[in-house]
Amino acid sequence: MEGNNPESYAGIGAFVPRTARDREMWDRLVAFCDKEPKAFERDPATSHVTGSAFVLSADRASVLLTHHRKLDRWFQLGGHCDGLADAHFTAWKEAYEESGLRRIRPLSDRVIDVDIHAIPQNPREVGHWHYDVRYLFQAEAGEPQSSAESKALAWVPLNRLSDVTDSEGVLILPEKLEQFLSDHC
Template structure:
C-alpha cells in the first residue's frame, strides 16, 4: 500500500490497481487543468462526495438524484473551492438535512472518475469525484431540491438499490478502512 497527497484533496492510501489508476488520472488532471476545481464542462472538474454512514455504521445515506434519476452518495461541485474535504462535508449537510456529521478519517476514501451525460445545458464531461467517509451523529434527514428522496440503505442491501460501481465500491472498501487497514 502506498500513500499519496494532493493539495486541496488530501492523502489517499492506494490499495488496488483501480485506486492507483484513478489517483494517477486525478493527479494528471489537477496538474494540467488550471480550473480543475471549477465547473467547466468543456474540461471536466473535481467534485466532492460524502459516504455518510448511520450512527451504527450499518447503513449509508443515499440520495435519489433528480437529474440522473438514480441513487448516489451525497456530493457536488467544488464551484471554485479548492478544499474538497470541505466541499464534501458542506454538500452532505446541504443535501441531507442532518444537524451533525463527523468525518471518520481525514484521508480520501475513494476516487471515482466517471462521465456525466450531456444535458440541455452542458456537454458530456468527466467528474473527478473525490469521496470521503463520514458518520451521522444527529438530526433527521430531509431531501433537498436536488433529489427525489433520501434513504438509509443497509450496506447488505446496497446492490438491490443501485448498480452503480461508484457506489458499490463502498462495501468492498469499508471494512479495511474502518479497521485501520487503509
C-alpha cells in the first residue's frame, strides 16, 4: 500500500493512488482539469468530469447497478456535473435520482476510484471522454426504482459482477472496497 496521505484537487476531493493504474488515472484527471476551463461542464467537444456512485447494500455484499438505456450495459449510478464543480455532490445526487432510494449515506468523502473512458459518437454528439470520479455510498432506506435513463436496476452481489458486466471500471469495485475497508476498519 502506498502512503495514507491523500492528494486533493478542487471540485474532486481527495484520493490515495495505490497502483500504477490509479496514478495514471489521477494524473490524467488533474492535468485535464488544469488545462480545461470547461472541465465540469457537459460539453462533448472538450470532454468532461462526471461523478459516479458505487451504492452498496446495507450488508455491503451487493452493489446497485443500472442497465444504462443508451449504452445498453450495466454500470454504477452516476452522471454529468452540468457545470457544478463538485463531483462528490454530483455522484450523490445522481445516486438518488437514478435509484429511487430514500436514504443513501456516503461512506467517505474521499474518491474511491478514477476511471477515464471513451464515450462513443452517437447521433446527438461526437465521441468524447468521461473523466469519471467515483465515490462509495451505502443504501439505508427505500426500494430501487428505475429512472428514465435506465432499463432496469439490480442489486448485484460483488462476487457476481462479472456475470452482468465486462466493464473494468465496475469490476474493480471489490478490490477498491477491500482497500477502503482495510483503511477504515
